[in-house]
Amino acid sequence: MVGAHHQTHPLDPGLSLQALRAAVAVEEVAGPVWDLLVDYGVKKQAFEVSGAVARRPGWKATLESHAGDSGARLVRRLGDARWQVPTVAELQQEFPDLSVAPLLAHLAREGGVEQVDQERYASKPALEEFRGALEATLRELGRATPAQLRDRTGLTRKYLIPLLEWADRRGITRRDGDARVMARLTGAAGGS
Secondary structure: OOHHHHHHHOOOOOOOHHHHHHOOOOOOHHHHHHHHHHHHHOOOOOOEOOOEEOOOOOOOOOOOHOOOOOHHHHHHHHHHOOOOOOOOHHHHHOOOOOOHHHHHHHHHHOEEEEEEOOOEEEEEEHHHHHHHHHHHHHHHOOOOOOOOOHHHHHHOOOHHHHHHHHHHOOOEEEEEEEEEOOOOOOOOOOOO
């Protein structure tokens, strides 16, 4: 089952243990028995466990061996988009020959892109540039509404709001009524 998962999902880090358990239909098996089965599979080198996934021993999802230059195409596209971050659905329409969602998830695990929200991924340099512009604006103004930030960045709400929500989740900014202000802990550590 682990090998079949690698064949059908070559960019995944492995098969989740939960999915493996469901696939072998051991719902009625008590936890200790399941643990023994997993330990046995690992000892027999049928698979290895890393975190919450099972994978072939030594398995490493690599973009180059499984997807060629597809990842590079997506990274270039996201870099060109800068702050006008397209949705996964928009990218899938633009690249119908690619499995965009799994590629983006893989690129995020590898550190090439970062997930902005459930629908968007952005290039790391673009996000750092946005962060710098946002922090500079908030240092100057103290607080800024989305309308003020829209005027400063030139972004429409479609692109600005997901980036502001990303900044809130990252601890860069926080909401203060209808405005954004710098979060207290933002500083030299990078807020990451």
